Amino acid sequence: MPPTITAPLIRVGPPGPRARAIIQRDAEFVSPSYTRTYPFVIARGQGAVVEDVDGNLFLDCAAGIAVNSTGVSHPDVVRAIVEQAQKFLHMSGTDFYYEAQVALAREVAGIVPIAGPVRSFFGNSGAEANEAAIKLARYHTKRPFLIAFLGSFHGRTMGALSLTASRAVQRRGFGPTTAPGVFHAPYADCYRCPAGLKPATCQAECLDFLEEQTLVHLVTPDEVAAIVVEPIQGEGGYLVPPRQFHDRLQALARRHGMLLIVDEVQSGMGRTGRMFASEHYGLQPDIVTIAKGVASGLPLGIAAARAEVMDWTPGAHASTFGGNPVACAAALETIRLLRESLIANAAAVGAYLMDGVRELQQRHPLIGDVRGKGLMIGIELVRDRASKARATAERDEVVTEAFNRGLLILGAGRNALRLSPPLVLDRGQAETCLRILDEALSAVERRHGLVG
Numbered sequence: 124m125p126p127t128i129t130a131p132l133i134r135v136g137p138p139g140p141r142a143r144a145i146i147q148r149d150a151e152f153v154s155p156s157y158t159r160t161y162p163f164v165i166a167r168g169q170g171a172v173v174e175d176v177d178g179n180l181f182l183d184c185a186a187g188i189a190v191n192s193t194g195v196s197h198p199d200v201v202r203a204i205v206e207q208a209q210k211f212l213h214m215s216g217t218d219f220y221y222e223a224q225v226a227l228a229r230e231v232a233g234i235v236p237i238a239g240p241v242r243s244f245f246g247n248s249g250a251e252a253n254e255a256a257i258k259l260a261r262y263h264t265k266r267p268f269l270i271a272f273l274g275s276f277h278g279r280t281m282g283a284l285s286l287t288a289s290r291a292v293q294r295r296g297f298g299p300t301t302a303p304g305v306f307h308a309p310y311a312d313c314y315r316c317p318a319g320l321k322p323a324t325c326q327a328e329c330l331d332f333l334e335e336q337t338l339v340h341l342v343t344p345d346e347v348a349a350i351v352v353e354p355i356q357g358e359g360g361y362l363v364p365p366r367q368f369h370d371r372l373q374a375l376a377r378r379h380g381m382l383l384i385v386d387e388v389q390s391g392m393g394r395t396g397r398m399f400a401s402e403h404y405g406l407q408p409d410i411v412t413i414a415k416g417v418a419s420g421l422p423l424g425i426a427a428a429r430a431e432v433m434d435w436t437p438g439a440h441a442s443t444f445g446g447n448p449v450a451c452a453a454a455l456e457t458i459r460l461l462r463e464s465l466i467a468n469a470a471a472v473g474a475y476l477m478d479g480v481r482e483l484q485q486r487h488p489l490i491g492d493v494r495g496k497g498l499m500i501g502i503e504l505v506r507d508r509a510s511k512a513r514a515t516a517e518r519d520e521v522v523t524e525a526f527n528r529g530l531l532i533l534g535a536g537r538n539a540l541r542l543s544p545p546l547v548l549d550r551g552q553a554e555t556c557l558r559i560l561d562e563a564l565s566a567v568e569r570r571h572g573l574v575g
């Protein structure tokens with residue numbers, strides 16, 4: 124690709140011949156469990172622009188599911204990776220020491236919203252970070268049970284899957300699916316509040332079920348090791364709870380000696396315009412789980428905890444690859460870039476993009492709700508604003524229309540679109556994103572006879 128590139132540029136209607144050939148081989152040899160939304164086959168990328176194998180240029184507002192925080196192959200991150208790779212690729216932080224892992228643990232201690240001394244455990248993914256958090260919570264508290272939320276996504280390994288309650292298909296066929304002892308409670312979905320309340324004035328009544336049913340009829344609070352919560356629900360539809368939801372949850376956890384585990388895998392690392400979404404709410408977790416954007420695309424998962432909580436003994440938990448030195452080097456450089464400019468950019472360009480989407484909402488009957496923080500933006504689509512009937516098929520069509528026009532976006536939840544671009548997105552690219560969204564929404568509305 125040339126040094127400065129603008130997208131989109133569709134040369135061959137995707138998927139072109141090269142993409143089709145790769146997709147055909149994939150269908151033969153790769154696990155069919157993956158959910159590919161559209162036939163995008165990447166060749167390379169730069170910043171928020173990606174090129175497919177047929178030479179089409181796309182604006183990337185998906186970022187490899189909110190992972191490419193610094194954009195595709197940021198040169199500073201690549202340099203840090205190469206420097207570390209030339210020294211050594213692996214030595215296992217489980218059995219030996221190396222500086223990059225210690226340096227990263229120190230850095231993490233300085234950025235997580237945990238008061239006092241902090242220690243970190245390193246794995247390779249969001250799921251592994253949550254596995255570590257679950258085990259640590261049980262180990263430390265000596266209590267067996269966990270509270271999680273409906274709609275949440277915490278990963279697909281068996282322990283993390285016990286927390287995940289996003290889509291039933293993720294559990295289907297694996298029964299008895301999960302580690303026992305997880306109770307799920309309703310999350311805050313203010314657009315669809317079952318009590319018909321408004322976030323400006325409610326008392327987070329969505330937590331009444333947890334407090335007055337679950338913790339009365341199913342489990343006593345003194346047996347609950349931890350509450351596990353996403354500060355903003357990601358896969359569940361980019362749901363943004365009101366402040367009182369997290370205030371009440373935090374108070375509940377403290378009152379009963381439960382640990383508060385905050386899953387910042389998707390919402391963390393600058394995406395919301397703060398280093399962690401917890402900061403928007405004044406949340407002070409006991410354990411924070413981190414992955415996705417932390418290493419700009421290299422596999423890394425971190426469970427950071429109050430040092431006092433992370434009291435397990437040698438051998439209690441470990442991972443051969445976790446905290447790989449190359450991933451740690453990428454993470455150190457990623458954090459530097461986030462601090463230097465990208466968190467501020469996520470806040471500024473995110474606000475601009477959000478204003479633009481709200482403006483689209485005025486003209487597009489499909490858009491029922493717009494929500495988010497920074498560059499974590501959800502757009503919920505409905506067939507009819509009065510009934511709020513979920514426009515799931517229409518959502519999928521908008522995603523495809525956007526792809527055909529050179530914009531990569533993803534769905535979230537049953538009927539929302541998510542915008543989760545790299546945090547390097549600039550205003551011009553935000554405008555392009557809005558223009559294509561506008562066109563894609565119009566095309567789908569026309570097809571379904573919806574008029575504004």
Ligand SMILES: Cc1ncc(COP(=O)(O)O)c(C=O)c1O
Pocket residue numbers: 188247248249250251253276277278279353357358386387388389390414415
């Ligand atoms: C909030 C959250 N937690 C955990 C995970 C699992 O991460 P991974 O896919 O790296 O295991 C995800 C992935 O989407 C996520 O969004």
